[in-house]
Amino acid sequence: MTAMTATILILTTVSLLSTGKKFRWCTLSDLEQRKCAELSKVLLNVLPPATISSFGRVSCIRAHNTHDCIEKIRVNKADAASLDAGDVYSAVKLYGLTVVAKEVYVEGTCMFAVAVARRGELNIQKLKGTRSCHNGARWTSGWNIPFGFLLAKKYLMWDENQPLTHAISGYFNASCIPGIGITTPQLCILCQGQKSYIREKNHFCESSGDEPFYASEGAFRCLKSGIADVAFLDHLTMRNATESEQEYELLCPDGSTASLNAYATCNLGHGPGHAIVTRYNFQKITKKFLTLIQNLFGKKGKEKARFELFTSAPFSGKNLLFHDATQYLQVVEEEAELSHVLGLDYVALLQALGHEGSSLSNSLVRWCCISSAELQKCEEWALNVKSDPLVCVQADSMINCIELIKNNVADAVTLDATHTYFAKKCGLVPVVAECYVAFVSCPPHEKIILVDDLMQLVYLATPSLFSGLMLQDKFSPKARREEGQEISTPRTALPPTFAVALAKKNDKHIKIHNLEGRRSCHSHVYSPGGWLLLSQYTVGALENESLSCNISSAFQDFFWKSCMPGANGNLCKVCIGQKEMEGGKGLARCAANHNERYYGNMGTLRCLLGDPSGRNFGDVAFLEHHNLLQNIEYLESSGWGTGNTPSDFELLCPDGHRAAIEDWKACNLGLVPPNIVVTRSMAVSKVNDFLRQSQEPSLGSTFQLFQSQQYGESDLLFKDATHYLAPTSHLDYEAIIGTSFFQLVESVFNCTHADILDICRQDTCTYAAPH
Incomplete structure (x- = not known):
């Protein structure tokens, strides 16, 4: 920015602020008052003399705590303050304030939440009964992220009929959580602020600088004083750790520990950093004011030699007015949704933690359905569950379901392996995976035979599924080797299905290597x-x-x-939609759901056969082998494929040959990993418990969770080939779908565009230089 441009900007800003009224910044300590007063003094010295009288001064309004700050801004006794994202959420949702800017650090707009303890004393999995220090009540790194983590991992148990503070009081032996309030004394017992019956003189357990253990610096001080065992704070405090502080270490999510500077890989999660709030009708003036002081005193400010906006050392403190680690202030677009300012995942986390009070949705499981047929099956499921109530949420595609889950409108959906890559990038987590050839049917308490020895993984993770049954490793790869059987396919952690190319037997000229320029049928885009x-x-x-x-x-x-349902252009020309209309194609044509009759495995078969009128057909179909024979028989009996039997079709092999339809193990395009149910991290336990109970036999019920043909389709909600759902929340996506498949997906989407990835990238913490 040139000197002339900067001068014009400053004069423009000053003219907009020329109301004869002071801009009032809310402070939370005497040290902040000092820094604020110096800002006011220096600002007057650097502004053009002709504008000083009309501009007025920065006025520093001392508040008792962060809540008092928010209230002062609300009632027009102060104008702005920089607050933790947890307080920002409350300020906007409960007090009607608005966000005007965010602090941006080297790592981006977010903070890592870290847990710190003395070397060799603790791990994150065994904190029950310890003494804890936290930077602030309902703050991102001291409350929201760590308690979200502990709850998701079931280290901390919470009966949602009780306040979360009740569960925390029973988990820790003693704590200091500034700002929590006097109703939970156990969570304040370690604090050291001055006590008084006079509110203005009471600083004990308050969210202000007068509580010695307030904020991240205070939480670390609390730990170092020896009165606590673990501290929860943000990573910014760790960046400047001294040699004398190397006796402390970070507690990692997997139970290991790491040095204090390893916060990027050893943390409990990340969430938004501090943001600046003001009244709704004052946001334009506040943005202009922030732009002015940043251009003058920021990292690249023309007057930073006189005053440094993001430095607190001259005032004998840290993180005064703004974090010292702030690189610049990023102005928020006007009318921006709070969920996009703080992040969809973070807002969903706060809702799950009860920041807006108890919600009916906490006691429900909201399943995402992508078609009218799925909705019908889901509604029947809802009538037959004996656990938490099930609510069926309508969407139009798997991608739409990912968006609804991120927005906390739905809780769970089953995704194919490609879409689970999107789910991972969007911050969703796996709950269970479909298991297709798990074990042969047998009466209770008799011997159970595993088809694949890798199903031992499931047994080790969830032995309750096999309660009362004996395991036999008869069909393991090792056993088959001993019997001289060849094993040619690599294995994933759970049994996969095979991707196959299918053509009509009498179309002998069609091979895998001459498909260019032909008509094709695909289950859906990204399948x-x-x-x-x-x-x-x-x-x-x-x-x-x-x-x-x-x-x-x-x-x-x-x-x-x-x-190819969900695509566009010529990839949709063969599709027919939901209902053939006179004079044109049907409704929902090329939709990425079962409303397009050529969607999915059964839909791909319909496409290959063509509609009953003999039109709209393909030369080759790409689908999965599961239930292939049954689907052909179903279409023949239902009148769609009259006269067609499995012997009328052949598989196209990668080597150019053709094979019988039953020969998919030798003639296939590769292994397709199992489908996975995904959700938000805070809903894993709820969804997992719900699915476990849904699989238990229900006396008198005829509902079948893994059957769909009675609804006129296949693979509704789950694949029909599913035997049961194996818990996988202890695994990451790569472990479930296999490294090779995961790497293939990742390489493809390095250059193939998908809108959902753009949407989810907006919800991540990335550093972008100011314009």
């Missing part, structure tokens, strides 16, 4: 078998340097026309 794995045998196999690595675009050029 593991019909989109991702297929690309390696079609568009990915072309030796054309000009070909874009964007798979979606490449498919448009490769096939003549297709039905």
Whole structure:
């Protein structure tokens, strides 16, 4: 920025602020008062003399605590303050204030929440009964993130009919959580602020600088004083740890520990940093004021030699007015939703922790359905559950479900392996995975035979599923080797399905290597078998340097026309939608759900056969092998594929040959990992318990969770091939779907655009230089 431009900006800002009224900044300590007063003094010295009388001064309003600060701004006794994101949420939701700017650090707009203890004394999994210090009540790194983590891992148990403070009081032996209030004395017992019956003189356990253990510096001081065992604070305090403080270490989520400077990899999660709030009708003036002082006194300010906005050392303190680690203030767009300012995941976490009071949704499981057929099955499921009530939420695609779960409108959905990559990038977590060939049916208390020895993983994780049953490793790879059986396919942690290419037997000229320019049928866009794995045998196999690595675009050029539900252009020309209309295509044509009759595994078969009128068909279908024979038989009996039997179809093999339809183990396009149920981290326990109870036999009920043909479709809510749902919350996505598949997905989306990834990137903490 040139000197002339800066001068014009300053004069413009001053003219906008020329109301003859002081700009009132709310402070929380005497040291902040000193820094604020110096800002006011220096500002008057650097502004053009002609504007000083009309501008007025910065006035520093001393508040008793953060709540008092918020109230003073609300009633027009102060104008702005920088607050922790937890207090920002309360200020906006409960007091009608608005956010005007965010602090940006080297790591971005977010903070890592860390747990600190003396070396060799603790791990994060065994904190019950210890003494704790926290930077502030309902603050991001001292309350929201750590308690969200402890609850999600079930280290801390919470009966939501009771206040969360009740559960915390029973978990820790003693604590100092500034700002928690006098109703929970156990959580203040370690604090050291001055006590008094006079409110203005009482600083004990208050969220202000007069409580020695307030904020992250105070929480660390509390730990170092020896009266506590663990401190919960933000990573910014760790950045400047001294050699004398190396006797302390970080507690990592997996139970290990790390040095204080390893906060990027050893933390309990991240959340938004501090933000500046003001009244709604004062936001324009506040933004102009912040722009002015930042241009003058920020990291690149023209007057920073006189005063440094983000430095507190000259005033014998730390993090006064703003965090010392602040690189610059990022002005928030006007009318920006709070969920987008603080992040969708963070807002959902606060709601789950009861920041808006108890909610009916906490006692419900809201399942996301992507079609009218799924909604019908879900509603019948809801009538047959004997656990928490089930509510069925309507969406139009798996991607839409991911958005609804992030926005806390829905709780759970089953996703294919490609969409679980999106879920991971969007901050959702796995709950259970579908298990397809888990074990053969047998009466209770008799021997159970595992088809795959890797199912031992499931047994070790959830032995209760096998209660009363004996395990036999008869069909393990080791046992089959001993019997001389060849094992040619790599294994994932749970049994996969196979992606196959299917053609009509009498179309002998169609091979896997001559599909370019043909009509194709795919279960849906981004499907593991019909989109991702297929690309390696079609568009990915072309030796054309000009070909874009964007798979979606490449498919448009490769096939003549297709039905790939959820896509567009010629990839939708074969689709027929929900209902054939006279003179045109049907409703929901090419929709990424079962309302498009060519969607999914059964829909892909319909597409290959063509509609009953003999139109709109493909030359080849890409789908998964599970329930393939049953689906062909169902379409024949239902009248869609009259006269067609499994013997009328053949598989297209990667080597160019064709094979019988039952030969999918030898003739396939690759392994498709199991589908996974995903949710938000705070809802894992609720969804997992609900699914466990949903799988238990219900006396007198005819509802089948893993059957769909009675609704006229296949694979509704879950794949019909599912035997049971295996808990996977102790695993990450890569462990569930396999490293090779995960790496393939990641490489593809490095250059293939997906809108959902753009949406979720907006919810992450990335550093961007100021414009």
